[in-house]
Amino acid sequence: MSAQQPGIPGEIQEQAPGHVPAASPAATPGRVLAMVESLTVRFPGSGSAAVEDVSLVVHAGECVALVGESGSGKSLTARALLGLLPRAAIATHTALEIVASGGTLAPAQEPGHRRWDAIRGAHGSLVPQDALGALDPLRRVEHEVGDALRLHHLASGKDRRHRVRAALNAAGMPEPERHLRQRSDELSGGLRQRALVAAALIADPEFIVADEPTTALDAGHRGNVLARLRQRVDQGCGVLLITHDLASVRGVADRVLVMRHGRIIEAGEPSRVLTQPTHPFTRELLESSPAGKPRGVRLTGEFRSPGASLEPADPTPAAPIEAPRATCAPRLELADISVSFGTHQVLRRVSLELAAGETVGLVGESGSGKTTLLRVALGLQSPAGGTVRVDGVDRQTLSAAARVQLRRRLAFVPQDPLDSVPRGASGGQILADALRAAGTPRASRTAKSAALAAEVGLEPDLLRRPTQSLSGGQRQRLSIARALARDPEVLLLDEPVSALDVTVQARVLDLLDEVQAQRGTTFLFVSHDVDVIHHMSDRVLRLENGEIGRS
Incomplete structure (x- = not known):
């Protein structure tokens, strides 16, 4: 890990808006930080598994990107690594470990086991997708962001406030001092998202699960958050990045895993998966982007439901959608x-x-x-x-x-x-x-x-x-x-x-x-x-x- 003081990401060099540093494909992954083997997750009453026979590992100094459609099992897979599966979920696996510098911290134990409390925040952290649901509307931002420092006895009093302010600043929060005393319902969606990023990184965890960490952010702040994550990786952290933003995958990830219907269907380096995909679904992901497609041009062929077949589509271009003609009133x-x-x-x-x-x-x-x-x-x-x-x-x-x-x-x-x-x-x-x-x-x-x-x-x-x-x-x-x-x-x-x-x-x-x-x-x-x-x-x-x- 870096020798910088834990939880003071404000010392990281500022990046230009929208800039994302390129991942280093030549870097050799370090020790295993998190791993799961043969993970299957089911919900009562559901005919099929939400996650089925998934195995993955995240090493120190590595960013692994997990991409796929909504509902494909990405978030469930990531949350299983931190013992955060929903109560109704029925999970099985042959191995599940979180590893810190002092050794294995989390052998396969039930999600509610109190040992997880010693892991989350300090050794492993989560940037959740739901910016509103993850913040307590009755608590102030200062307390929400500083919880990991308080619960793990890493700082108190003025030192904790200083580190909260620095973490908010590093996450791109404008005027962090002004927002310290506010509650989540007083913040915009983008400001909430930045508070969650600050809370996840403040204790300098070794393993970070970032579940759509830039969803509510504009391009400039999105690039800065991804730059922070990549810098943490370069300092020795491991990151599991869940995202639908393929541009961020290209710039940040060392490996890409593509999920569909609860299974990993393709894996490899971004340079290969994002330019020469082998699975039809991965090709569809790449072809569905609106980039460069003008107003009124259809992005897909005939509408398919999420469960429809993904056989290669008819190569005939879809008919453009006629743009509506506005009236004067x-x-x-x-x-x-x-x-x-x-x-x-x-x-x-x-x-x-x-x-x-x-x-x-x-x-x-x-x-x-x-x-x-x-x-x-x-x-x-x-x-x-x-x-x-x-x-x-x-x-x-x-x-x-x-x-x-x-x-x-x-x-x-x-x-x-x-x-x-x-x-x-x-x-x-x-x-x-x-x-x-x-x-x-x-x-x-x-x-x-x-x-x-x-x-x-x-x-x-x-x-x-x-x-x-x-x-x-x-x-x-x-x-x-x-x-x-x-x-x-x-x-x-x-x-x-x-x-x-x-x-x-x-x-x-x-x-x-x-x-x-x-x-x-x-x-x-x-x-x-x-x-x-x-x-x-x-x-x-x-x-x-x-x-x-x-x-």
């Missing part, structure tokens, strides 16, 4: 919107218009106010000044009942689906409730729910499971299906594909294009992914320093 208009939280002004006289059938892309750094602007449009956040009009009607001039009716013409796909659904509710219950609110007759709701699930590539049996047991990508697809239940005129999308792998992302983006072409729906599309934004948008606006301009 604004469907949604935001005029001179200003919003402040305390003394911090988030939005300054922001104005934009969306025509019927148009997609406007909105970009900006994490914390720039994009989500706040969407909440104002929905009527969930009252602006300090400005006007919201739908089809020329000023919402503030209407009665309460009329405002409710007006709001039903707008739908929202949130960045974090778990933030907007009842705990314990199944996917079927969530869709049925959305259809009830949309006025769908009771007798038709089950069939309509199944049809909506099929539209977004969500398998019917997943509707019976609680949303907490779904993968991040499955939850996002459910969120899109729920938004479509009311057949909205305006769809506000806050990072709608950030948690999706590229194949499912491609299907969802094609689906949104089809919905727009068939229904004339207007989209305000927020994303950090430049390739996605330019593929989907008629116009692109940038929100910066609380003000808006063209990108």
Whole structure:
């Protein structure tokens, strides 16, 4: 390990925004830090295993990337290495070990065994995918990030606060001192993600599981987080990186494992797997990227459900999707919107218009106010000044009942689906409730729910499971299906594909294009992914320093 003081990542040299240092393919892997052999994970009532006969090993000085579709078993495999499988999971394996400099720490013991408490945070850590669910909304950021130092008695008092501040700064948190006393629900999705990265790295663990660690981050901060992880690897750590961002795999990983339907189907060095894949599914992953594909061009062939065959597709190019033609009258208009939280002004006289059938892309750094602007449009956040009009009607001039009716013409796909659904509710219950609110007759709701699930590539049996047991990508697809239940005129999308792998992302983006072409729906599309934004948008606006301009 490096001789630098544990938990002070702020001493790492700053990287240029978006820069990711290349992995060193010539590096020889060190000792084994984590390994599992013949891992199988099942859930009661499920006909097939979620993970089946998977073996992997992570060495010191090595980054292993695990890629694949949502629900393929990536996160379950990674969590098994830290004893963090869900309670309902039934796991078997022939070997499971976490190894530190002092020897083996975790022989095959049940996940709830107290010995795991001595491992997690100090020797092995997790950057979880769910930025909201992983943070306690009742605790301050300072305490959440510093927990590993407190629980493992590594620092106290002023020293702990100093190290928390340094860890937040290294993770890209702007003005870390200002955020120390805040709670997670006061932070944007990107700021929450940076807090999770800081919490995972603060105690300088030897083994790091990074489960989609850059999902909510803009390109610059995404590159910086990946650079931090790579630097930890070069200092002797081992990293298991779960990601759907193939660009980050190219720049960071030493080995790539591709998962599908609970099994590892391809493995090798990034230079080989990402340029000369042997499995049809790996080839589909690479071909589904929106990079360089203009507005209106389909990303996939005929829509396939997640369980459909992946035999090589017909080489005939899919017909392009006809881009909708916008009319002159604004469907949604935001005029001179200003919003402040305390003394911090988030939005300054922001104005934009969306025509019927148009997609406007909105970009900006994490914390720039994009989500706040969407909440104002929905009527969930009252602006300090400005006007919201739908089809020329000023919402503030209407009665309460009329405002409710007006709001039903707008739908929202949130960045974090778990933030907007009842705990314990199944996917079927969530869709049925959305259809009830949309006025769908009771007798038709089950069939309509199944049809909506099929539209977004969500398998019917997943509707019976609680949303907490779904993968991040499955939850996002459910969120899109729920938004479509009311057949909205305006769809506000806050990072709608950030948690999706590229194949499912491609299907969802094609689906949104089809919905727009068939229904004339207007989209305000927020994303950090430049390739996605330019593929989907008629116009692109940038929100910066609380003000808006063209990108």
